[in-house]
Amino acid sequence: MKKFITRDQRDRIGIAAALIAAWFGATCSEPRNLLSGAAPPPPDIRRACALATSKCSHCHPIERVVVSRGIGERRWKMYVEQMRLKPSSGISPSEAEIIFSCLRFVEQTCEECKRGRS
Amino acid sequence: MILQRAIGCRAVAALAVAALASPAFADKVERNFAGSIQLDYMAVPSEPIGRKMSLDAATVEVSLKVTQDFGDQMSASIKLCVACHGVEVGMAFFDLRIADELSFRVGRFTPQFGAFPIRHDPANHRTSDKPLPYDMGRMLRLGEWNMSILPSPWVDNGVEVSGTHFFSEGLQLDYAAYAIGGPRAASDAVDFDYKLSRSGELYYVDNNSRPSIGARVALNLIRGSTAITAGLSAMGGTYDPDNKQNYMIGGADLLVQISRVFLRFEYLLRRTEMALGTDPGARFKYGAGASGFDPYFLKQGFYAELELPISDRLDGIARWDGLRRQGNVLRTSELRSDSALLRYTLGGSIRVRGATRIKLSGELYDFSDFQDELALHVAVAGAL
Numbered sequence: 001m002k003k004f005i006t007r008d009q010r011d012r013i014g015i016a017a018a019l020i021a022a023w024f025g026a027t028c029s030e031p032r033n034l035l036s037g038a039a040p041p042p043p044d045i046r047r048a049c050a051l052a053t054s055k056c057s058h059c060h061p062i063e064r065v066v067v068s069r070g071i072g073e074r075r076w077k078m079y080v081e082q083m084r085l086k087p088s089s090g091i092s093p094s095e096a097e098i099i100f101s102c103l104r105f106v107e108q109t110c111e112e113c114k115r116g117r118s
Numbered sequence: 119m120i121l122q123r124a125i126g127c128r129a130v131a132a133l134a135v136a137a138l139a140s141p142a143f144a145d146k147v148e149r150n151f152a153g154s155i156q157l158d159y160m161a162v163p164s165e166p167i168g169r170k171m172s173l174d175a176a177t178v179e180v181s182l183k184v185t186q187d188f189g190d191q192m193s194a195s196i197k198l199c200v201a202c203h204g205v206e207v208g209m210a211f212f213d214l215r216i217a218d219e220l221s222f223r224v225g226r227f228t229p230q231f232g233a234f235p236i237r238h239d240p241a242n243h244r245t246s247d248k249p250l251p252y253d254m255g256r257m258l259r260l261g262e263w264n265m266s267i268l269p270s271p272w273v274d275n276g277v278e279v280s281g282t283h284f285f286s287e288g289l290q291l292d293y294a295a296y297a298i299g300g301p302r303a304a305s306d307a308v309d310f311d312y313k314l315s316r317s318g319e320l321y322y323v324d325n326n327s328r329p330s331i332g333a334r335v336a337l338n339l340i341r342g343s344t345a346i347t348a349g350l351s352a353m354g355g356t357y358d359p360d361n362k363q364n365y366m367i368g369g370a371d372l373l374v375q376i377s378r379v380f381l382r383f384e385y386l387l388r389r390t391e392m393a394l395g396t397d398p399g400a401r402f403k404y405g406a407g408a409s410g411f412d413p414y415f416l417k418q419g420f421y422a423e424l425e426l427p428i429s430d431r432l433d434g435i436a437r438w439d440g441l442r443r444q445g446n447v448l449r450t451s452e453l454r455s456d457s458a459l460l461r462y463t464l465g466g467s468i469r470v471r472g473a474t475r476i477k478l479s480g481e482l483y484d485f486s487d488f489q490d491e492l493a494l495h496v497a498v499a500g501a502l
Contacts, residue, residue: 054375061242061473063501067472067502078187079150082193085218088236088338088349092284093218095287
């Protein structure tokens, strides 16, 4: 049976399609951060969220936190403690409190932060 | 019978995850659920049939994890992974925390070795595949090289003692020590047989009545959004059923984080004893030296990686990694007594929506014993 496209052509088409999809995806919506959708933060909360972004991205992309917004303060307390105890987390007990203050503010003021919407 | 038991164990594990994640259970207790997925397509344009030297084309990695806290001091975690090898339990353990400086982990887990394994989940690193010292089946010529030095995630049964201590806000010390079943191989082996580490046919138990032991220590210097982590790791034991052939793995790692820019270095080496057999002259490619046949080979690996944000959505990554194997080889091996591989990777990770990313990378393989090859990766990865 005759092949209409070769393997090389198929690879190139697949990679080109992925690049186009990536470009569309990257430009189709606004970037989101920890405070997206939340009330205007006071300076200490803004600093707390900057610290959270720096510390969390030590081990994983910050968007893993952003998409989880809306799970509730108790779960965030548990998450922050688990992450603090990860090896080389760089999160001291006092910094864990600061990070949690950011997440608590988001939980309290972000109306759209329901699970699956962030 | 064994197949039924394996299916039964997986069904129980799946039911446990489903039960822990069910809404009814959720009303009574607190738990965390996390999951990730990556679908990667690897093309090897320098070869007409890439499968002859790699697991190319599409591969999927899915992980589902549930962690349950039982008060402040105890928690349990279970993680199911679906990848090239089918369904596996990536973790199933209990943590008991006496203090920040003293925790116990018992069950099936990834022991602390090196810096990369904590980021092994594809949602947590920017490239589609892993650095060569930790590669688990995605490198080219994986058969000839018998993969990497310590494939990640290395999942094993055992116990781990660990802890962390902050001497100040800017100085943190971590340690861990563990005893695990360790790598496996059949009798008369010349290297690890990774399939035996995940084979229910031989049961998920130690194969030689002796645990492997290991330890890690890491120092973290933190100042504002800058962090420097330096770590040392070691693991050793025997890997054959007769408890004769030993191995020793050492590692050193350094991470420099400046805001969202990451510079990572890691070096691993493994010294492995081979079974010479009754007639090593017929078995090995190279003859005896002045002091007879050397039963050891040395495998070294490294990577240096720069990850930097290019825009709010796009992260760029440049990686240089390699492997080197020194020592005798079987007559059937295509490697020599001193073989090396260098790989050069350029890539990007584009945040699309939520925690979904598209990863693109190109890799140039420079083999000492084979022609150079090119590999291209396109992947979509997501997490929740």
